[in-house]
Amino acid sequence: MGMHHYTAEATAVDSSVGVSRRYAWIVFALTFGLLISDYMSRQVLNAVFPLLKAEWALTDSQLGWLSGIVALMVGLLTLPLSFLADRFGRIKSLAFMAVLWSLATLGCALAESYHHMFAARFLVGVGEAAYGSVGIAVVMAAFPREMRATLASAFMAGGMCGSFLGMALGGVLAEHFGWRWAFAGMAIFGLVLAILYPIVVKEKKINPTGQAYNTEQKPLKVKNALKTLYTSKTVVATYIGSGLQLFVAGAIIVWMPSYLNRYYAMPTDKAGILAALIVLGGAVGTIICGMLCDRLGRERADRKTSLAITFCLGSCLLLSLAFALPAGTLQLILLCLGIFIVIGTNGPSTAMVANLTHTSVHSSAFATLTIANNLLGMALGPLVIGKISDHVGLHDAFQLMPLMSILSAAVFFYAKRHYHHDLQRLTEQGLLPPTATQQQKLDA
Template sequence: MRGLPGRGGPPLDLDDSGSAAHLVSRRHAWGVALAVVALAATDYIDRQIVVSTFPYLKKEWGLSDTALGALVTTVSISIAVCALPAARLADRWGRVKTIVAMGGAWSLAALACAVSGNYAQLFGARSLLGVGEAGYAPAGAALLSGYFPQRLRATVLSVFQAAGPLGSVLGVVLGGVMIGRFGWRVTLGAFGVPGLMLALLFLKVRDYRTPAVPGTTTHGTGTDRDKELTAHQLHFQQPRLTVTLRELFRSRTAVWCYLGGALNLVVLSTLYTWLPSYLSRAYGLSSSQAGVRAALFILAGFVGSIVFGHLADRCAATRPRHRLMVPAVLAASAWGLLFTAFGVLGPGDVQYALVVAAGLPVAAALGTAPAAVIDVVHPSMRATAVGMAALVQNLFGLAVGPLLTGVLSDAFGLGKALAVMPLFCLAAAAAFRLGSRSYEKDLAAVSGDGPVATPPGTHEMELSR
C-alpha cells in the first residue's frame, strides 16, 4: 500500500518531551490509520456476520435464543480473558508484530467456523475467533496513538473504533444477502482470506519505541538513543507486572472510563446482535430485509462514533474535561430514545426512526473512552491500557449484552428485553461524568509524555533510507 511507512531505516522513537506534531507526515500517518481501520473492519465482519445465520442455525440445530446469544458472548469472553496478556505482548514484542499475528489468527478461526459440524464445534471456533481478536485493538490503538498528536487522539481513535460499526454493517448486510444464496457455512468463512491478506500487509509498517517507566527493564541491542538501529534491532520496554498494574489503576479517570465504556457496550452489543431478529419477528421481514434495516442503525453508529469523537476533541480544546462530558450527555440521550422506542411504542415507522436515531449517540464513546484512557497513562503502556479497557469492556459489556438479552427474551419476549437493556446507558453516563471530574488532574500528571516534536520531513528522511 502506497503511503505506508516501510521497514527500511531506523525505528521511530518517542520521548517524554510532549508534542503537538505528527510523529511522521500526515500522509504516512493516515495511510497507517486506513490500513488499521480496514483490518479492524474485517474483524467486526467476522464477529458480527453470525447474527445473520441465527434463523438458519435455530432451525437446523434447534437452538434457543440463549444458545444463539452465547455464540456472540463467547467471542467477548475470549477477548476479555486474553486482552491483557495480548496487550502486554504488544508493548513488549511490538505493536506491528502483534497486529500481524492476531489478524492472522482470527482469520483462520473464521475459516474454522465454516467447517463446524455441530454447535459445540462452532462455539469453540467462535471462542478462538475472540482469542485472535484480543490483541488487535490494543496494538492498533497504541500504534495510532504514537503516529498522531494528543490533540487529535479522540478523533483518530474514534475513526479506528468506527471500524466496529462499519464492519458490523457489512457483516449484517452481506450476511443477510449471502446466507440465502450460499448457506451459513460459506457466509461465516467468507472474510477469513481477506483478513489474512490485510494482516500480512502490516509486515511493511514500521513500529516506534517509547520511553521507559520507572521500574522498567529493556531488552534489545544497544542503549544509545542516538544510535541508528535497523528494524530487527527494535526493542520495547518491559515493565514489571506490579508497575503495570499500578499504572493502569493509578488514574481514577481510567477506571471510570473502563467502566463507562463497558456499560455503554452492553447496550450497543445488544442491539447489534438482536435488532435483526427483532425486526424479523416483529415486522415480519426476511433475513435480508431485516439485515438491511438493522444496518441503518449500525451505520448511524459509524457516523456517530466519528462525529462525536471529533466533537469531544473540539470541546476538550476549551476545557479538557469536556472530552468525557460529551459521551456522558450522549449516553443519557441514547437511553431516552431507546426506552421510548421499545418501552413506550410498538412496531412501526416511529419506533424504527427512534431506534436508528439512537444509533448516533449510543456509539459516541467508542473512540472517546479509550482515547481518555491513553491520555492518562504512560506512553510505554498504551497498548496494555487499551488491553485493560478491552478486558473490562468485553467481560462486563460485550459479553453481557447478547447473553442477558437472550435470557430475558426467552423469559419475557424480545421486545421487553430490548426495553430494559438501555438502562445500562444511564449507568454509563454516570461513569463518564465521574471520570470527567478527575480527568484534568490525571492528564496533568502525564502531560510530559507524548511523541517527539520533530521538524517537518525528519522522519520522511529516515523512512526513505
C-alpha cells in the same frame, strides 16, 4: 490544522514526530481495514442467527453464547496479549492475530454442530483479543496527541463498519448460498489483509524516535509506567462507564437482525441489510461525536467526560422511546437516532485513558479499556438480553436494556469530578509529562 500543532492539553512527548502525514494515513487505512475484518468475522454470526436457530433448534441463550464467547475471550486475554505485543512488536502481533481469527472464521463455515461452532468462535475470540488495543496504539503512535478522540472514534467506527459489512454481506450470502459461505467470505477477506499488512507497515517507520514504546529508550521503568493503568480514579471509572454503555450497543448489534426477522417478518437478507444500515448510522455517529469531543475539549479536557454523560442519557431516552412503541416507521426512526449516539462515549473514553496513562503502556491501557468494554458490554449485553428474551420475548428484553445507560452516566460523572486532581497528582509524581499549561507555569 498542522500535523504537529499543539493544544493546551499536549504533553512534551509526541511519538508522531518523524512520521510523514502520508505514511500515517496509510498505516491508519490498513489497520482500519483489519479492524473491519475483525468485526466482519465477529458479527456475521448475527445475520445467520435465524438460520442456525432453525437448523440446530437453538435457544436464544445458546445463540447469545455463540456471540458472547468471542467478547468474553477478548475480555480475558486482551491485557496479557497486549502486554506481549508491547514487548515483542506490535506489527508482527497484529498480523498473527488476523491470520488466527480468519482461519477460525473458516472453521465456523465448516462446523457440523453447535459444539463445533462454539469451539471455532472461541478461537475467533482468541485471535481478536488484543487487536483493538494494539491497533489503536499503533495508529495513535503515528498521529499527534490532539487527534486522539477523533482517531479513537474513527477506530470504533471501523468496528461498526465491520459489523455493517458482516451483517449485510453475511445476510445476502446466507440467503443465496447458505450460511457457511457467509463465514467463508469473511475469512478470505481477512487472510488477504493479514498477508498485506506486515509487508507495508513497518515497526521502525511507525516509531522512528523510539519515544512511544521502545524498551531501550522509555523515560520511565515499566513498573512505574504500569501504575498509570490503575492508580487514577478517573481512569478506573472511565473503564467501567465505557463498558456499561457498550452493554446497550453490544446487545443491539447482536440481536437487531433477529428482532427485525421476528417483529417485522423480514427474511435473512433484508433483516441483515437493514440492521447493518442501522449499525452504520452508529459508525457515522461515533466519528461525529469524537470530532465534537476533540473540538470542545481542546482547552478543557474534562468537557470530554461531560459529552460522554450527554451521549449516555441521550441514547437512553431515544432508545427507551423507540422500544416503547410497536414495530413501525416511527420506532425505526427513533432507533436510528439512539444508535447514532449510543457509542459516542468511545472517543471521550479512549482520550481520557490516553491522557492519564504513560505512552509506553498505551497498548495495555487500551487493553484494560477493551476488557471493560467486552466483559461489561459486548459479552454481557447479548448474553443477558438473550436470557431475558427466552422468558419474556426479545421486544420486552429490549425495553429494559437502555436503563444501563443511566448507570453508565453516573460513573462518568464520578470520573469527571476527579479528572483534574488525578492529572495534577500523576504529573507531580513524574508518571506523566507536564501539559503545555503546566510547563509554562514551571518556566515562569
